[in-house]
Amino acid sequence: MNMYDIITKKKHGETLTEDEIRFAVNGFTDGSIPDYQMSALLMAICLKGMNDAETAAMTFAMRDSGSIADLSGIPGLKADKHSTGGVGDKVSLLVGPMVAALGVPVAKMSGRGLGHTGGTIDKLESIPGFSVTLSNEQFMENVRNVGLAIVGQSDDLAPADKKMYALRDVTATVDSIPLIAASIMSKKLASGSDVIVLDVTMGSGAFMKTLPEAIKLAETMVKIGEASGKKVYAVITDMNQVLGTYVGNALEVREAVYALRGNIADDLKRTCLTIAGLMLLGCKKAKSLEEAMDALEEVLNDGRAYRSFLAFVAAQGGDVRYIENPELLPKAACKRVVKAEEDGYLLSVNAETIGRSSVILGAGREKKGDPIDMAAGIENYAKVGRRFNTGDELCVLYTDREESLDAAEALYRSALSFGALPVCEPTTIYGIVDENGFTPYKYNK
Numbered sequence: 547m548n549m550y551d552i553i554t555k556k557k558h559g560e561t562l563t564e565d566e567i568r569f570a571v572n573g574f575t576d577g578s579i580p581d582y583q584m585s586a587l588l589m590a591i592c593l594k595g596m597n598d599a600e601t602a603a604m605t606f607a608m609r610d611s612g613s614i615a616d617l618s619g620i621p622g623l624k625a626d627k628h629s630t631g632g633v634g635d636k637v638s639l640l641v642g643p644m645v646a647a648l649g650v651p652v653a654k655m656s657g658r659g660l661g662h663t664g665g666t667i668d669k670l671e672s673i674p675g676f677s678v679t680l681s682n683e684q685f686m687e688n689v690r691n692v693g694l695a696i697v698g699q700s701d702d703l704a705p706a707d708k709k710m711y712a713l714r715d716v717t718a719t720v721d722s723i724p725l726i727a728a729s730i731m732s733k734k735l736a737s738g739s740d741v742i743v744l745d746v747t748m749g750s751g752a753f754m755k756t757l758p759e760a761i762k763l764a765e766t767m768v769k770i771g772e773a774s775g776k777k778v779y780a781v782i783t784d785m786n787q788v789l790g791t792y793v794g795n796a797l798e799v800r801e802a803v804y805a806l807r808g809n810i811a812d813d814l815k816r817t818c819l820t821i822a823g824l825m826l827l828g829c830k831k832a833k834s835l836e837e838a839m840d841a842l843e844e845v846l847n848d849g850r851a852y853r854s855f856l857a858f859v860a861a862q863g864g865d866v867r868y869i870e871n872p873e874l875l876p877k878a879a880c881k882r883v884v885k886a887e888e889d890g891y892l893l894s895v896n897a898e899t900i901g902r903s904s905v906i907l908g909a910g911r912e913k914k915g916d917p918i919d920m921a922a923g924i925e926n927y928a929k930v931g932r933r934f935n936t937g938d939e940l941c942v943l944y945t946d947r948e949e950s951l952d953a954a955e956a957l958y959r960s961a962l963s964f965g966a967l968p969v970c971e972p973t974t975i976y977g978i979v980d981e982n983g984f985t986p987y988k989y990n991k
């Protein structure tokens with residue numbers, strides 16, 4: 547077997563065998579296959595695609611390239627969730643404690659923000675003292691005692707994906723459904739949970755720009771789950787505008803804390819109830835999604851989810867005074883209120899552009915390793931369908947870099963388009979994909 551023949555086969559659109567896929571993934575991971583050959587194979591996959599069996603084989607080869615977390619020491623079924631990326635996406639901060647409060651352990655590895663999307667690990671690090679690295683023993687103990695632990699991905703988790711993603715990033719081969727599915731699922735399967743709920747975002751701020759593409763990605767990942775013996779659901783959610791109100795690390799933690807105390811934006815609530823509900827359903831803690839969502843609404847309203855978040859923060863060394871009083875969280879030195887310059891209805895928002903505006907303010911990083919400003923970000927009132935009069939507040943920009951305000955404001959304004967006629971508010975959730983395929987969303991939460 548050699549890489550030249552494997553590349554040639556895929557170039558002609560032929561199906562690769564499991565052995566060929568393992569040969570390529572293992573050889574690239576151990577360095578015996580060079581970047582230029584892997585790049586050629588990735589480009590051929592991008593152009594010719596892979597069938598379900600090939601995609602599953604690639605996922606499993608990538609999963610097996612490092613260690614696989616053994617969560618068997620934690621009793622019961624364990625649940626995990628993952629988002630394909632968004633702007634203002636603080637869902638993990640909420641669903642972890644909500645689900646843990648109802649007795650389902652959540653052992654989660656999360657990533658950092660890159661480009662226009664944020665990352666849970668950066669958000670948690672805005673809480674003074676919070677540690678995103680725990681020893682294996684401490685991680686397991688926290689999941690057993692508190693029901694929830696969230697840490698950064700260990701270097702040993704799916705190392706093939708780390709190398710392949712870095713190559714895809716510079717060879718224009720990120721936007722391939724089988725490659726995205728294999729990348730995400732290899733890490734999720736290596737994380738060891740029994741039930742995985744995927745938040746597949748769709749729209750201007752997401753990888754998937756259209757509903758058919760989002761459904762295809764969701765179906766591909768659910769099929770990989772089936773082939774691996776795990777229960778996987780995917781929820782297709784809207785990312786055509788900011789989720790909730792805030793974008794930025796400390797700002798999103800603050801929003802999450804108020805949300806866990808019951809003061810939660812409608813779109814964020816619906817998203818969290820649905821994702822957390824599927825985690826409970828998959829772990830057999832509810833007979834239906836409706837029943838699960840009712841129970842979750844109760845833990846939001848009666849303070850159990852909030853108390854679970856407090857216990858989780860304390861167990862990872864975070865100073866809970868910042869949670870009890872979120873106004874203590876890092877605050878930016880400068881702020882600017884951005885006001886509407888015309889009357890009209892907000893017709894559309896480019897969520898990616900808003901995310902990029904928050905990066906300029908310091909809330910995100912352009913490239914891996916860049917420093918971020920925990921207090922920077924955007925308080926956003928510009929929701930599609932809302933009417934604004936000249937002078938109404940669209941958003942507030944927060945930053946320590948005063949010199950960034952003009953560029954951030956200009957970019958933010960360029961993301962919005964107004965018109966004279968009213969438009970409907972966009973859907974928050976388009977549907978759910980499970981092993982039976984796509985079902986349009988029908989719940990009235």
Ligand code: URA
Nearest residue numbers: 630725726727729730
């Ligand atoms: N997120 C990932 O982890 N991998 C991809 O390929 C795309 C998004």
